[in-house]
Amino acid sequence: MLANMILLIVLAISVITDLRSRTIYNIVIFPALAAGFVIQAVTNGWAGLGDALLGFTLGLSILIILICWVGWAAGTLSCWHW
Numbered sequence: 001m002l003a004n005m006i007l008l009i010v011l012a013i014s015v016i017t018d019l020r021s022r023t024i025y026n027i028v029i030f031p032a033l034a035a036g037f038v039i040q041a042v043t044n045g046w047a048g049l050g051d052a053l054l055g056f057t058l059g060l061s062i063l064i065i066l067i068c069w070v071g072w073a074a075g076t077l078s079c080w081h082w
Contacts, residue, residue: 003039006032 010032014024033056040048 003036006035006039 010028013028017028018024037049037052037056040052042048044051
């Protein structure tokens with residue numbers, strides 16, 4: 001329940017700031033990411049933390065592949081010059 005509330009708050013803030021200024025702030029995203037790891041570790045122990053880290057790594061890997069090889073842009077992150 002707590003995780004869902006945090007998710008909805010972060011989602012609402014991100015949608016509002018993205019629609020207003022076309023920016024999603026790291027000051028919102030990074031604490032939410034840390035909260036997700038902590039909640040997983042507290043509720044599911046080491047297995048939950050491992051699952052959270054595995055999911056984060058897999059998602060980030062897919063994103064990096066799309067940015068670098070497919071040519072997607074991700075804000076200021078770009079790998080087209082590699």
